[in-house]
Amino acid sequence: MWIYEKKLQFPIRIKNPNPKMATLIISQYGGPDGELAASLRYLSQRYIMPISEGKALLTDIGTEELAHFEMVGTMVYQLMKGASDEEIKASGAGPYFTDHGRGVYPTSAAGNPFTAAYIQSKGDPIADLNEDLAAEQKARSTYEWLLRMADDPDVIEPLKFLRQREVVHYQRFGELLMKVQDYVESKKYF
Amino acid sequence: MTVSDRVRLLDEIRILEFIAVELNLYLDNNPNDHKAIRDYNSFTKQLMAVKDEYQRRYGPLSNFGTAWSQSPWAWLNDPWPWELD
Numbered sequence: 312m313w314i315y316e317k318k319l320q321f322p323i324r325i326k327n328p329n330p331k332m333a334t335l336i337i338s339q340y341g342g343p344d345g346e347l348a349a350s351l352r353y354l355s356q357r358y359i360m361p362i363s364e365g366k367a368l369l370t371d372i373g374t375e376e377l378a379h380f381e382m383v384g385t386m387v388y389q390l391m392k393g394a395s396d397e398e399i400k401a402s403g404a405g406p407y408f409t410d411h412g413r414g415v416y417p418t419s420a421a422g423n424p425f426t427a428a429y430i431q432s433k434g435d436p437i438a439d440l441n442e443d444l445a446a447e448q449k450a451r452s453t454y455e456w457l458l459r460m461a462d463d464p465d466v467i468e469p470l471k472f473l474r475q476r477e478v479v480h481y482q483r484f485g486e487l488l489m490k491v492q493d494y495v496e497s498k499k500y501f
Numbered sequence: 502m503t504v505s506d507r508v509r510l511l512d513e514i515r516i517l518e519f520i521a522v523e524l525n526l527y528l529d530n531n532p533n534d535h536k537a538i539r540d541y542n543s544f545t546k547q548l549m550a551v552k553d554e555y556q557r558r559y560g561p562l563s564n565f566g567t568a569w570s571q572s573p574w575a576w577l578n579d580p581w582p583w584e585l586d
Contacts, residue, residue: 314563314564314565314567315563315564316562316563317561317562317563317576317581317582318511318514318515318562318582319515319582319583320515320518320519320522321515322508322511322512322515323583324585325585326585363532364529364530364532367529368526368529368530371522371525371526371529372526375522375526381582381583384583385582385583388583389583389585479523479526480526483526483527483529483530486530487529487530490530
């Protein structure tokens, strides 16, 4: 069961529309290293975790990623909302506008719609946790590339928060991987 | 009851909940850290009190039986999280 909390994890109040930035940030909504992929990855991988620490951490980080999914969707929504048709045309956001108007759609910045091919669930906790470590680093990189494209503090602050969360998740997954490795070793007898 | 009062209270909730999330993820890997558990319980108590105050003033933050509603059905109260206020 999940319960929705009617608030953002981190405040987002973007005063100036920027449709081009919206069509870049959308990649963290439905792109290869985005928040939807992250959440779906962890919430799918948790079933076969052999120790309680793993079941808990994947559930909890998978849940936090849904809050980040909502934050990214909010940024896209606010960046598109006040933009005029002329601004959208001039900004180069026309391709996104053609398919989605000012709506929020899970796609990469390059226009590839979301696919579960972005994630794995291997039935092997060591393999899955190694994927998760890489996934957090790739998401951190994406936020850094987005920060290079951003110039509005209203956009930069939430992007910095999201980048920092990737670093924390990476650390927690690293600690968990060591515990799972110890557990798997302790179960082997020769 | 201005909008900024509401946002200030919401920011207080966000700060306390952020601490709780951080301690929660840490405790998932360190279930025997009794000091961290004490901190978690203490911040949770503070968070619940601030949430309670918010919900009495502005309507429920969560639904499905996790918070009371005023009448009319206050779950519909604006703004929604993605809306500028």
